[in-house]
Amino acid sequence: MDGILLRPLPYDDTSTLMRIGRRTAHGDDAAFSPADFIDLKHDASTLALVTGFREDITDVTGSGDPVRVPGVQTTAPFFDVFGVQPLIGRVYTATDAPGSGLAVISEGLWDRQFGRRADIVGTHLRVNGRPVEIVGVVPGHFRHPLKADLWALSPEEVPQSPLPMEGALANREVQYFGALARLAPGKTLADANAELVAIGDRLSREYPDTNAGESFYAERLDDFLVRDVRTSLLVLLGAVGCVLLIACANIAGLMLARGLVRRRELAVRASLGATGWRLARQLVTESLLLALVGGAAGLLLAAWGVDLLVSLAPDSVPRLDDVRLDWRVASAALGLSTLVGVLAGLAPALQSSHPQVNDDLKDGGRTGTSARTRLRSALVVGEVAAALVLLVSAGLMIASFSRLQAVDPGFSTSSLVAVELPLPLARYGEPDQRRFYQQVLERLQAMPPTSRSAVVFPLPLRGSSAGLTYEIEGQTYATRSAEPHAELNAVSPELFQTAGIRLVRGRTFTDADGPDAPPVAIVNERLVKDTGIDDIVGKRINVGDWITVVGVVSDARRQSLASPPQPAVYLPYTQFVLPFMGVMVRTDAAPETVATTVRSVVREMDADLPVGEALTIERIIEQSTGQPRFQTSLLIAFAALALLLAAVGVYGLMSFAVSQRTAEMGVRLALGASPWQVGAMVMRQGVWLAGLGAVIGVALALVAGRALASLLFETSAADPTVFVSITALLLTIAALACYVPARRAMRVDPVRALRAE
Numbered sequence: 001m002d003g004i005l006l007r008p009l010p011y012d013d014t015s016t017l018m019r020i021g022r023r024t025a026h027g028d029d030a031a032f033s034p035a036d037f038i039d040l041k042h043d044a045s046t047l048a049l050v051t052g053f054r055e056d057i058t059d060v061t062g063s064g065d066p067v068r069v070p071g072v073q074t075t076a077p078f079f080d081v082f083g084v085q086p087l088i089g090r091v092y093t094a095t096d097a098p099g100s101g102l103a104v105i106s107e108g109l110w111d112r113q114f115g116r117r118a119d120i121v122g123t124h125l126r127v128n129g130r131p132v133e134i135v136g137v138v139p140g141h142f143r144h145p146l147k148a149d150l151w152a153l154s155p156e157e158v159p160q161s162p163l164p165m166e167g168a169l170a171n172r173e174v175q176y177f178g179a180l181a182r183l184a185p186g187k188t189l190a191d192a193n194a195e196l197v198a199i200g201d202r203l204s205r206e207y208p209d210t211n212a213g214e215s216f217y218a219e220r221l222d223d224f225l226v227r228d229v230r231t232s233l234l235v236l237l238g239a240v241g242c243v244l245l246i247a248c249a250n251i252a253g254l255m256l257a258r259g260l261v262r263r264r265e266l267a268v269r270a271s272l273g274a275t276g277w278r279l280a281r282q283l284v285t286e287s288l289l290l291a292l293v294g295g296a297a298g299l300l301l302a303a304w305g306v307d308l309l310v311s312l313a314p315d316s317v318p319r320l321d322d323v324r325l326d327w328r329v330a331s332a333a334l335g336l337s338t339l340v341g342v343l344a345g346l347a348p349a350l351q352s353s354h355p356q357v358n359d360d361l362k363d364g365g366r367t368g369t370s371a372r373t374r375l376r377s378a379l380v381v382g383e384v385a386a387a388l389v390l391l392v393s394a395g396l397m398i399a400s401f402s403r404l405q406a407v408d409p410g411f412s413t414s415s416l417v418a419v420e421l422p423l424p425l426a427r428y429g430e431p432d433q434r435r436f437y438q439q440v441l442e443r444l445q446a447m448p449p450t451s452r453s454a455v456v457f458p459l460p461l462r463g464s465s466a467g468l469t470y471e472i473e474g475q476t477y478a479t480r481s482a483e484p485h486a487e488l489n490a491v492s493p494e495l496f497q498t499a500g501i502r503l504v505r506g507r508t509f510t511d512a513d514g515p516d517a518p519p520v521a522i523v524n525e526r527l528v529k530d531t532g533i534d535d536i537v538g539k540r541i542n543v544g545d546w547i548t549v550v551g552v553v554s555d556a557r558r559q560s561l562a563s564p565p566q567p568a569v570y571l572p573y574t575q576f577v578l579p580f581m582g583v584m585v586r587t588d589a590a591p592e593t594v595a596t597t598v599r600s601v602v603r604e605m606d607a608d609l610p611v612g613e614a615l616t617i618e619r620i621i622e623q624s625t626g627q628p629r630f631q632t633s634l635l636i637a638f639a640a641l642a643l644l645l646a647a648v649g650v651y652g653l654m655s656f657a658v659s660q661r662t663a664e665m666g667v668r669l670a671l672g673a674s675p676w677q678v679g680a681m682v683m684r685q686g687v688w689l690a691g692l693g694a695v696i697g698v699a700l701a702l703v704a705g706r707a708l709a710s711l712l713f714e715t716s717a718a719d720p721t722v723f724v725s726i727t728a729l730l731l732t733i734a735a736l737a738c739y740v741p742a743r744r745a746m747r748v749d750p751v752r753a754l755r756a757e
Contacts, residue, residue, distance in 0.1 A: 001237055002332075003323030005230065009222050010141045012083040018192065019145070019224040020050070020179040025213025025482070031175040033210075034158040034168050036203065040179070040216060043199050046192040047218075048184040049094070051078040054159035054177040057422050057580070058150050060113070061608045062125040068610040069109060069149040071127070073159045078151065079104070081180050082142070089121035089136030092153045099155040103132040107140040109149040126608075127152055129426030143321060145180070145225060162580065164430070172210040173480065180221065192218040209479045225318045231710050232631045238704070239393065239638040242386045244340070246645045249379040249386075251344040253649060255287055256376050257656045287345025288338065295337025299330055312633075314626025373657075377689055380653050384693025385700060387639075387646035388730050392701035394639035395722040396708055397632040400715040404625060410556030410565060411460065412500030413617040415586055417594045418459045420612030421602070422580035434515065434577045436605065441492060443601045444583065450597050452586040454495040455573055459582040460558055460617065461624045466578070470569060472531050473540040486527055486567040487558055488543075490578045495570075496553060498586050506537040506551030509572045519575050522551040527567035543569060560624050562713050582612075591616055631711065643730065647737040654686045654741035665745055675746035682745045686738030687731070694727050 008014050020040070024030045032040075032052065041050040051074060058071025072078075076098060079091035087110075092102040105120070114120050123134045132152055154160050159177040161168055183192060200215035226233075269279060306325045313320055421440070423433055437455045444450040458464040469483035477483045493509040495501070504525060513520050521541055528536055540546045555565035573581065585594050595614035602611050615623075622629075658665075665678050705717030 001233055002329050004226055004317070004319045005233060007319075007322050009144055009225075014222055015220065016183040017081070017221045018047070018181045018183060018189070018218045019221045020047075020181050020196070021217050021219065022175070023215050023217065030214075032158075032177055032179055033172045033175045034156075034161075035170050035172045036175075036211070037158055037177070037179060038169060039203060040196070040199055044181075044192070044195055046184050046187040046195045047181040049077045049081045050179060050181045051075045051081050052154075052159050052177050052179050053078060053146070054162075055146055055148075056128070056152075056162075057420070057612075058152070059128050059422075059424055059608075059610055060125055060150065063113060063123070066608050066610045067113060068612060070147060071150040071152060072146055072148045073152050073154050075154055075158065078180075079138075081182050084138055084142050086136035087139050088118070089134075091136050091138065096153060098153065098157055100153055101130070101132050101155075102135050102153045103127060104136050104138055104151045105134055106142070106149045107137055110137045129424035129428075130155075141321075144319070145221060162425070163578070164425070172207055181218070189218060189220065212479050212482065229317060229627070231707065232627075235393070235707055235711065236631070236634055236638075238707070239390055239635055242390050243638050243642050243645070244336075246383045246386050246642050246649070248340055248344045249383045250645055250649045250652070251287070251290070251340075253376050253379045253652060255283065255345055256379075257652070284342060284345040288341035291337045291341025291344065292334070295334050295340075298337075299325075299333060302333070312630065314623070314630055316627050317630070376653055376656075380649050380689050381693040381696065383646045383649040384690050384730065384734065385697035387642040388694055388697025388727065389701045389704050390635070390639040390642040391726045391730060392697075392723060393704055393708055394632070394635045395726045396705065396712060396715055396717065396719060397628075397635050399719060399722055400712040401625075401628050401632045403715060404561055404628060404713045407557070407561040409460065409561060409621070410501065410554060413621065415588055416499065416617040417585045417587060417589075417591050417614055418462070418582055418617060418620065419585070419595060419598050419614045420459060420462075420580075420582045421455075421598070422612075423609070425579055428579060430577060433579050434574060437492075437573060437577065437581055439605060440583065440598075440601055441494075443604075444585070444598065445494075447597055447601075449587055449589040449593050450585045452494070452498055454498040454584050455492045455581050456495050456499075456584055457490045457573075457578045457581040458558060459584070459620075460499075460556065461560060461620050462582075464580070465559060468543050468569065470567075471542045472533055472536065473542075473546075475531070484530060484567065486523075486543075486569045489558075489568055489570045490573045490576050490581060491570055492573055495584065498584055499556070501556055502554040504552040504554060506549070508551055508553075509570075513572045514574045517575070519545060519547040520550045520572065521547045522553055522570040523549055524553055524555050524565065524568040524570075526555050526565045527569070528552055530567050541569065543571075547571075561621065591619075628711070628713070643733060646730070647733050650686055650690060650734050651737040651740065653689075654682060654738050655744070657685070658682060658741045658745045679742040679746040682742040683735065683738050686741075687735055690731055690734030690738075694730060697730075698723060698727060 009017070011017060020032075022030050022032055022036070037050075037052055041047075044050065053072050053074040056071045056073050058069050060067050060069060076092060076096050077094040080094050084091065086104070087107060089104075091104050092100070096102060103125075105114075110116055110120060114123075120134055121136060125132055125134065127150065138151075157169060161174060161176055163174075165171055165174060181192075183189070196216035196218055200211075203211045204214060302325055306323065310320055310323050313323075421437075423436060428436060441453060441455055444453040458466070466488040467485050468488045469480060470486050471477060471483050491509070493511065493513070496503060496508050506522070508522065509520070521543070523536060523541070528534065533539065536549050537552060538549065540548050553570070556568075557563060557565055558568070559566075583598060587594060591614040595611065598614065599611045602609055668678055669675070701723065702718055709717045
């Protein structure tokens with residue numbers, strides 16, 4: 001919570017640091033087009049600085065072996081917006097002209113690739129085939145909003161498009177980059193949003209064909225970074241709070257029991273002149289000492305546990321580098337321990353600070369008052385209720401994650417390996433791109449480990465994507481912005497067989513679908529369903545040019561398992577090539593073997609071109625589901641701990657009750673009660689308390705489920721199967737916790753019990 005949600009970003013005045021977004025007519029978030037960005041930048045008086053940026057995979061050559069690093073191409077004011085100060089050299093600023101060929105690197109890249117050379121400033125390298133000059137190094141904490149290692153100044157007023165575009169600065173149809181800004185002095189977020197809405201409305205009126213229904217908005221950058229994890233962190237914090245409450249209830253119950261046993265001691269102290277305040281202070285001090293010792297031990301464990309937690313967390317969790325145990329967190333933990341100590345000892349202290357001296361000196365604390373018994377019972381009920389809330393939450397997350405794992409991605413995942421293979425635009429024009437991928441594919445197919453290969457964009461479940469608007473022959477739309485959207489895929493003919501995507505009707509691509517052949521496309525079943533045109537094969541589809549549909553294939557999930565299949569258009573890479581395609585290989589060989597083979601093939605063709613990591617599709621799926629897996633695992637751990645603590649609480653209460661009622665049980669047995677009747681009495685009391693706690697817990701779990709709803713996949717927050725099974729599990733554990741004290745009660749010797757009395 002501290003590192004991700006509470007700790008401010010390491011920049012000046014983060015309250016004025018904004019992310020500028022764009023919403024389509026359908027309400028979806030979208031990137032900026034060059035012309036829209038330029039209009040916004042020029043017209044927004046509430047924004048002092050506006051910068052555009054585009055995430056990029058960056059190939060760096062000119063200093064040892066070529067390396068591929070995460071990079072960002074930005075406009076000139078980028079570092080001015082953040083106000084970041086370099087470690088050495090300088091950063092480019094708004095005064096630097098576009099196309100100056102300037103770049104800034106991270107402290108991490110400076111260390112790994114250049115050995116922290118002091119003369120790095122002024123070094124000339126080639127980035128994606130273009131010459132750049134390294135002008136500075138920024139500190140390691142500058143990792144938001146993107147974890148980049150290199151920032152390059154765009155050659156244009158906007159970030160350069162990944163694809164060649166004529167008249168790029170006037171283009172309103174191609175959206176591919178994001179925007180950041182600083183609020184102007186004296187302006188608020190509300191002021192900025194009011195102005196951005198007005199700008200969006202004006203552009204919608206002036207350019208209805210491309211901008212109808214679209215709008216702009218601003219949000220704080222720190223809110224944007226954590227919006228996908230805020231709910232899950234709050235849920236986990238609630239889980240920690242439940243565990244803490246259960247532990248406090250256990251400690252309070254133990255202190256009550258201990259106070260009851262010490263009634264004679266306290267009565268003696270009172271008879272010798274000790275005041276109620278003195279007795280209460282003694283008990284609270286003892287409880288506080290226990291809590292502080294436990295808190296100190298917990299901090300020692302946390303010093304190791306935080307590192308383990310961060311190492312297990314997926315990379316998709318934002319601001320993970322800021323999660324650490326420092327004096328602020330340690331102070332908060334110790335302060336909470338102090339509060340826990342006072343609260344856990346307060347009720348027992350109040351109960352024991354007013355002893356009935358005569359009665360307590362006579363019976364020695366063998367039995368307790370009804371008030372004490374009710375308080376201990378209430379604590380157990382509360383423990384069971386809190387444990388059930390956590391167990392149900394964990395059960396819902398398990399059910400959700402199981403359903404996510406069981407999703408059919410629409411293609412065969414076994415023995416499938418993917419390798420990213422983007423090309424630098426500066427060295428590879430469109431004909432060269434097509435030739436390069438064709439030669440790579442031919443060479444890979446000639447080698448046994450990679451004989452079943454295909455080239456494709458995008459690689460499945462990797463997060464990258466491209467989209468387009470389309471219209472089917474015979475259907476018309478008032479404006480371009482009203483046209484439906486589809487995912488764009490560029491593939492080789494072997495892709496469908498290699499990936500296991502089923503042909504529904506028509507045909508797949510062939511080698512005859514070359515650059516000089518009539519343009520063709522394949523669509524998926526979802527697009528056919530959305531258009532309502534079952535006989536789509538043979539019809540033409542307009543995706544900027546009219547193309548004939550030659551086949552329909554089954555749906556496949558491209559973005560993530562949680563995202564349902566979207567309408568998709570497949571184009572042969574020989575007719576529509578993209579410079580950031582990848583290779584998919586169906587093979588029994590290890591990913592390392594595939595990577596080595598691809599690397600050797602690429603090195604023969606271009607020694608300056610790095611090759612990305614080879615990953616199995618199973619590994620890619622594991623990475624894409626890392627965040628829900630991490631959340632579920634943590635919640636399971638907290639729920640298991642809560643269940644254990646609740647079972648200990650029930651066991652402790654019943655064991656203490658049996659020890660306090662030994663004489664009573666001896667009398668019952670002496671008067672003819674059977675051991676089973678005595679045992680059933682103990683079991684009945686414990687199970688009744690657990691049942692009452694379960695009823696309260698179910699009501700609370702229904703409320704807690706609403707907070708979980710946004711984290712669940714195809715699972716109802718009130719799933720009856722989960723509620724019934726978890727409640728049965730908890731009651732079974734509670735019954736087992738009561739069984740041991742019940743057996744002890746059944747074995748009471750009446751003669752010895754009455755003699756001791």
